[in-house]
Amino acid sequence: MAVETWTQRLGRGAIAGSAGGAVSAVVLWLAVEPSITKAIDLENAAAEGHSHGDDGELISRTTQLIGGTVTSIVVGVLFGVVFAVVYARSQHRLAGFTDLGRSVSLAALAFSVVALLPALKVPANPPAVGDPGTVNDRTLTYLAIILFGLVLVGVSFAAAQAVRRRTERAELWWAAGICVAVVGGALILYLAPSGNVDIPATMPASLVWKFRIGSLGQHAAMWLGIALAYGALAHRRSLARQPSEAPATAAWAE
Template sequence: MTPRQLLVRGLLAGFIASLFSFGIACTVGEPQVDAAIAIEEAGSAATADTAPHEHADGHTHSHADDGTEVPRDVQSTFGLATGILTVGTALGGVVGLASAFAVGRLGRLRPSQSTALVALVGYVSFSLVPFLKYPSTPPAVGNADTIGDRTLHYFVVQGIAVLAAVAAVAAARLLLPRLGTYRTVLATVGGFLAVVVVTALAMPTVNELGSFPADTLWQFRLASLLTNATLWAGLGIILVGLVGRLHEQETVRVVRRDLAASL
């Protein structure tokens, strides 16, 4: 079972999972985005001054945007599909390579079981933990001047969570022979939770919701969480199935080879 074999299967699993995630994003997520945009446009229409403003230097400024605007129907279809398929396929490749590294290194777990563990740990550390600290926000929420800081904060939490997960898995390999499965799981999971909780408490809190409707915000974040969870669940399930089948094929091949050598 080579890294190339698991990489190819990871890419395939990520691509297929992205199709399911795209379907969820279209049916559940996009209506919430449209609702948020409608709220944003209504607020802008109520406060915008349509007449040109005169500046101190005597020049006038219009509110028209000189840039090229991508139509909303393109953003919600082709643009959304391209983004999800690209990210999902690449993510599948990374999980496939991580699964190849984990094969035979996580106690007595079979390749399919270690792959499932890699997908679960990846989802929790890479996606769920940073989402819980800095959940996604619709287009009408947030100050444009702080988007750089908010993005940095998200990646800091994400990076620490991933490193803590890797450290927990490495510690589990060392503790398993001494403590057994139950106590090893308690120790490593507890250590991981301690790190991410302290990190979440230490990182700045972002509160830029303003008067945005709470029910629309909740529905948007729930749709975002469901879309992401669908991607990871599909990736994990499909890749576990592919790896399990590959392992069975290689096991049969080894048995046949040994049988032929013994004749």
């Protein structure tokens, strides 16, 4: 049986990542972009009374949309490659009985750590919302939450393994890991500096939350796309390896 090379694994991850990035771009166009457009219109309307000239757009919205689409796909490919590396190293520890199930499990972990956990403390904001002077602090807080979230994943798996050495009941393994993850996640959110910003009176709160939910949905769509594509490709490879064992079995039967 041929041993799978890292080139094949990374290639599969890149393909899955491009699929996830494409799905993310679709969500960008359908769910996020309308909120951005409305926010920009409100910002321009509020600034009309203070304008002293026609400056015009430095970069057109069409160009920004194209750039956002390309960025979504590139980011998806990069995350897909990382996904392939982590999957290869940890698939035996992931929940699920198939390649697809394990891929979805890993994607759920990635989404929780990279998107959901930091978004609960530092939510995304549309244009005209937020103080530019706090961007660096918010970014550092966001990255710190991701870093501690990754550490928490490792600690949760270690806790599950510690319980596994003491009992054969699988439900207790997962209960230990989940409890550590929930308590640790709550502690991270409690200790992290607040990333909330004041919403201008001219900006409807419903629009801000629609943008935040759409942005989070974009992350979820990317990770789901990566999981489904990678799981399907991994399953296809597993099926392709099975016929190589059939001739030996048939010859023995004869």
